[in-house]
Amino acid sequence: MFKHLTSIRYSYIRSHFYAMFITTVTMLAILLSIHVLFKPGWLTSASIFVFIGLYIVLSTIVSIYAGFRSSGNLKSRLDSLSVLITQYANGNYESSIYTNKDDEVTRIVNELNELGIKMQNQVKSIQRLADEKSEFAKSAHKTAVIEERQRIARDLHDAVSQQLFALTMMSEAALKQMDKNPVIAKEQLQEVASAALQAQTEMRALLLHLRPVHLSGEPLVNGIKKLIGELEQKxxxxxxxSLDENVKLHNTVEDHLFRIVQESLSNILRHANATAVKLELYQRGREVFVHIRDNGKGFDTNKKEENKTSYGLKTMRERSEELGGTFTIRSNPNEGTYIDIRMPYRMQEGEEVK
Structure with missing residues (x-):
């Protein structure tokens, strides 16, 4: 109750009451002075107090009405500013306010609109840098692959190729000894078998380096489905x-979101003891939302968690903020955990907002 009395509307009413009080005291002092000094017949003590009483009653009604009317417009404009700031805090930098007045509030509105535009540009710059970082990482990966292939080629020449040459020589020697000295031929064939086994082992080790570590180039939704499919089997x-198939994101954003989902599911498997997990991915306007909820044991977010858990949460938060998004986690003991990710959606050229 007392909190509402400090609002802008009641401040206006109090200022009107203050003006009414000053005016009443001033009028009372003037009328009493005239009554004492000049004693006019039309001005009596009773008429003075009746006039002052009527003035107070009418001024009170007018002050309340004028206070509400004059403060209503300012209150609505301040409420709009509060909503705009909340939108910016939630990552919705597309919001703005338009006004045609020329006062201090309008100046603040214009500065906030300019701030929103600057933050939009910063988000785009961050995502552009993330794309460039991803391209540099791909280039570095290609360079590493080339170097690895060159190393494998050297190993093939130095190890397997020489072993195959040795196998050929020992096989020819065993064939020559087959009729003359079968015992020596048998020993040489045993050496051939041993050398062949060693060459096979070397080849398998080299082929293992050529196997891909993970699949690439797939859409985010397909990657999540495959990941969930593997987890359901294990x-x-x-x-x-609940995955929106129509969500199309840049490769960098998809990679970050997939890694965040992967890390969150890893935390659920290791720490939550959950039996059910709900995962949602959808787009609303200029934002992409990812919600992950489990029915596990939960934890107290106000307490410092174990290093592995807190490191995983820190990594997910950093990945979200790296692309201008927000990461929110809510959890209570024995009530499960809820993760909310909001990522600004950078549209392709010619694409319309859904």
Whole structure:
């Protein structure tokens, strides 16, 4: 109750009451002075107090009405500013306010609109830098692959190729000794078998380096489905998926979101003891939302968690903020955990807002 009395509307009413009080005291002093000094017949003590009383009653009504009317417009404009700031805090930098007045509030509105535009540009710059970083990482990966292939080629020449040459020589020697000295031929064939086994081992080790570590180039939705499919075969957790197939993101954003989902599911498997997980992915306007909820044991977010858990949460938060998004986690003991990710959506050229 007392909190509402400090609002801008009641401040206006109090200022009107203050002006009414000053005016009443001034009028009372003037009328009493005239009554004492000049004693006119029309001005009596009763008429003075009746006039002052009527003035107070009318001024009170007018002050309340004028206070509400004059403060209503300012209050609505301040409420709009509060909503705009909340939108910016939630990562919705597309919001803005338009006004045709020329006062201090309008100046603040214009500065906030300019701030929103600058933050939009910063988000685009961050995502552009992330794309460039991803391209540099791909270039570095290609360079590493080339170097690895060159190393494998050297190993093939130095190890397997020489072993195959040795196998050829020992085989020819064993064939020559087959009729003359079968015992020596048998020993040489045993050496051939041993050398062949060693060459096979070397070849398998080299081929292992050529196998891809993970699949690339797939859409985010497909990657999440494959990941969930593998987890369902290995653990007793029921997954409920609600994935928007129409969400099309830049490769860098998809990679970050996939790694965040992967890290969150890893935390659930290791720490939550959950039996059900719900995962949602959808787009609303200029934002992409990812919600992950489990029915596990939860934890107290106000307490410092174990190093592995807090490191995983820190990594997910950093990945979200790296692209201008927000990462929110809510959890209570025995009530599960809820993760909310909001990522600004950078549209392709010619694309319309959904």
């Amino acid at each position: 653990c007793n957790i029921h997954f409920h998926l």
